[in-house]
Amino acid sequence: xxxxxxxxxxxxxxxVSLPVVTPGLVHAAEAAKPAAVNAKTAxxxxxxxxxxxxxxxxxxxxxxxxxxxxxxxGKQDFTVQVPAxxxxxxxxxxxxxxxxxxxxxxxxxxxxxxANLVFIVDLAAHTAKQxxxxxxxxxxxxxxxxxxxxxxxxxxxxxxxxxxxVADGKVSAxxxxxxxxxxxxxxxxxxxxxxxIVEKDGTLTADSVKENNVESVEQAKVELDLAGTxxxxxxxxxxxxxxxxxxxxxxxxxxxxxxxxHNGRVAYxxxxxxxxxxxxxxxxxxxxxxxxxxxxxxxxxxxxxxTPDGHLFVLAxxxxxxxxxxxxxxxxxxxxxxxxxxxxxxxxxxxADAKQIAVTQATAxxxxxxxxxxxxxxxxxx
Numbered sequence: 001x002x003x004x005x006x007x008x009x010x011x012x013x014x015x016v017s018l019p020v021v022t023p024g025l026v027h028a029a030e031a032a033k034p035a036a037v038n039a040k041t042a043x044x045x046x047x048x049x050x051x052x053x054x055x056x057x058x059x060x061x062x063x064x065x066x067x068x069x070x071x072x073x074g075k076q077d078f079t080v081q082v083p084a085x086x087x088x089x090x091x092x093x094x095x096x097x098x099x100x101x102x103x104x105x106x107x108x109x110x111x112x113x114x115a116n117l118v119f120i121v122d123l124a125a126h127t128a129k130q131x132x133x134x135x136x137x138x139x140x141x142x143x144x145x146x147x148x149x150x151x152x153x154x155x156x157x158x159x160x161x162x163x164x165x166v167a168d169g170k171v172s173a174x175x176x177x178x179x180x181x182x183x184x185x186x187x188x189x190x191x192x193x194x195x196x197i198v199e200k201d202g203t204l205t206a207d208s209v210k211e212n213n214v215e216s217v218e219q220a221k222v223e224l225d226l227a228g229t230x231x232x233x234x235x236x237x238x239x240x241x242x243x244x245x246x247x248x249x250x251x252x253x254x255x256x257x258x259x260x261x262h263n264g265r266v267a268y269x270x271x272x273x274x275x276x277x278x279x280x281x282x283x284x285x286x287x288x289x290x291x292x293x294x295x296x297x298x299x300x301x302x303x304x305x306x307t308p309d310g311h312l313f314v315l316a317x318x319x320x321x322x323x324x325x326x327x328x329x330x331x332x333x334x335x336x337x338x339x340x341x342x343x344x345x346x347x348x349x350x351x352a353d354a355k356q357i358a359v360t361q362a363t364a365x366x367x368x369x370x371x372x373x374x375x376x377x378x379x380x381x382x
Contacts, residue, residue: 049085050078053366054381056099057358059351060106060123065358066090067369067381068098075099077111079123082358083373085380091121091128101141104308106352110150112138118150118164132169138162140185140196151187151194158182161194161236175236177245182234184258186266193287194236195248195258195266202229230273231255233266235287248289257304259312261330267312269301282314282328295333299326303347311354313338315345325350325357342370342377 053070057080060066065080067087075098077090090109091097100109100121109121110131116138118131131150139158142151147166154160154173157180164171175194184197203225233248233255249255254271261267264287271280279300285292299316302323306312312330317323325348326335339357341348346367347360358371358380370377 049379050080050087050381052381054078054369055347055360055367057347057349057360057369057371058100058102059349059356059358060102060109062351062356065349065369065371065380066100066102066109069381070366080369080380082371082380083378085378087381088126090123091126097121097128101143103143103147104145105147108147110141110143112141118169120166131166132164132171134164134169134171136162136171140183142185142187144187144191145189149191151185153182153185153196161185161196174238175245179245183231184256186258186260188260189262192237192239193260194238195260195287196234196236197231197255197258198234199231200229233258233268233285235266235289246287246289248285248287249292259304259306261306261312262310263331265330267295267304267330269304269314282333284330295330296326296328296335299335304328305348305350307350307354308352309354311350313348313350313354315341315348327354339372 050067050069054067056068058066063082065082066077067080068075068077074095076095077098077100078087079090080087090100096113097111100111102109107123109123110118111121112118116135118138119128120131121128136154137156138152138154140153144151150164150166151174152162154162159178159180159182160173161175161182162171162173179198180201181199182196186195205223230252231254232250234245235248236245237243248266252273254273255268257269259267265284266287267282267284269280270283272278280302281294282296282301282304283292284295296314299318301314301316303315304312312328314326314328315323316326323341323343323345324337325339325341327338328335341359342361344361345359346362349358356372358369359377360367360369368379369381370379
């Protein structure tokens, strides 16, 4: 979690150290209850797979994933055929096509380059086209359900939520309330709700230096006040003219992996920053902010993620530290173990049909990606 101070960025330890996975919207119906797949044994990696630091898998079909490959020169996204492991750059010869966000129909993806320009990638043709001339800072790109718009957090201080029309590249503000440091943007299926996190500035104070010498400077008392800078969830209703964002949470817990649910609630992983050894839990809050409750408390929840067709999953560890992926009902909190995963797993991505799983695993030299195939996890990068 980042704590923002004017002129200073302080990074404190996260309960989880995973990239945010783009969540889908989740049905409130109770999850089905098939037996869990025990897939702890890893199979050998295919011979000619993408080597180096690879992470953040994203499914784009029944047998294809995207991964982000990181080198000293930069990062670039590759398509990887699974479980064979054969790979190719998403956009040939383009080193800045990375961290792609896939459209709902799976045909296109969007990304921003180092100049903050938005590009749209045709995943079948492996070509990229610049979509807009706007060079403002952009983060957390999110597609509208029909693929006609991209929403994102905009500005050097991340204080605006904007949208871009894909057809003509026109960028316009959706919410410009002068509140800095927005993050973790999520957009409801109908585009009527924007949910995001805000972390406010800390206050840095120092005694005035009485004499212009090194000793006086070193003795000056400097204090950093982080009270009130804890991340809080907000929601904005885009259908209300001149509306204002509503704060949903107020407690000091760390909040991550925000997921909009079909039942009109918002799920997130909560970690007590004052009690580092206490397990993280899955919480849910109503979009009017009137009710917050624990959804899953008997496991250490490391990540939550959703699929477009409405399933909610968590990566969690039991009291013995064994990791597994569970499907969770977004209303009742009823959980069903779906897959056991290797202990080195730090991220999971479930396919849109909720039938396949890819994992990112920590290694001695970085990270690698594996997929479940034939009851075993097969490394598709190394």
